[in-house]
Structures are given as C-alpha cells and as structure tokens.
Amino acid sequence: MTEATDSTDSDTLPLQEPRLWRDNHWTARVIKNEEDDGWAVEMTRHGDPEPALVGPWTMGRDKKNPKPLDGPAFSTLVKTAAEVIRRHEQQLHATLNKSVTVTAQGGRRIRVSLAIVPDEDNPSATLSAHDDEDDSELASVNVSPAFKLTSGSAAGWIEADFARPR
Incomplete structure (x- = not known):
C-alpha cells in the first residue's frame, strides 16, 4: 500500500476527538468562526470537495473554547447535513x-x-x-x-x- 492510499484510508477511519468526529460517511470539524469570536462546526460528506453544512457551535463552560463534540451532537449534525444535501439534490432535479x-x-x-x-x-x-x-x-x-x-x-x-x- 502506498502512502497516498494510507492517507486516504485514514481520512475515513472512525475517529472521536473533542473537535473532530468521523464515521464511515461524514466528518464533523469544530473550527474558529471567522466572523466573530465564537466557534463553528462544518460537516463534510466523505468524497465531497466542500462541507455540506457550516453552522455556529456552542461555547464551552469557560466561554473561550468550544464545547467538545459528542455522539448525540454528531448524530444530529449528520442528520441535518444529509437533509441539506437531499434538499439541494431535489432543487437541482426540479431545475433540470x-x-x-x-x-x-x-x-x-x-x-x-x-x-x-x-x-x-x-x-x-x-x-x-x-x-x-x-x-x-x-x-x-x-x-x-x-x-x-x-x-x-x-x-x-x-x-x-x-x-x-x-
């Protein structure tokens, strides 16, 4: 196996870190919100060039760092991002x-x-x-x-x- 293949495979392995969660289909990444002092989360479907969803993320108790990702939040984010993609596909189909x-x-x-x-x-x-x-x-x-x-x-x-x- 080449290094490129190893890198691609490791990008889709399940992972659960405070600011990065990944399953077989989606990656959630907590990022600094460029528009204010807060945080945002981006949801990217594996294989897609850009996030399907970017939205605000909750501050932690210290009001400085982001709240860590967890299972229920990740599940909700996956459901929401999948719905965004589904609506986009429906709109594109209706246009064409x-x-x-x-x-x-x-x-x-x-x-x-x-x-x-x-x-x-x-x-x-x-x-x-x-x-x-x-x-x-x-x-x-x-x-x-x-x-x-x-x-x-x-x-x-x-x-x-x-x-x-x-």
Missing part, C-alpha cells in the same frame, strides 16, 4: 427536469417533459411527449438546454406534429 400536461389532439392529455443534462462543455436537453393515460412515448427530440417549457410551447410542439422546435 420540467413537465407540463396539456390537452391536445381532440381532448387527449399529453405530458410533455424537458430533461436538461448540464455539462460545462456540451449541455444538452431532451423534449419528450407521453400519453397521459398509458404513459406511452409519443415523441422525443433533442432541444437546446435554453428551451423554455410552458403549456404554450408544449401545445405548439404537439400541434407541429412533434417537429423539433427551433
């Missing part, structure tokens, strides 16, 4: 995946979806139409990631026999 249902073609309900694939070099998007009753795909075309999906643009696409929008 839009859907509207329109009534067209003689009363038929059609769900039109826009799925954007973010990529720094080559972002893309797919516009698709599904029958709302049996979920069968009616059409699918590549569109610009800047395409704006609205009820009007969906109805226009359907009326144009699913021709690729400009």
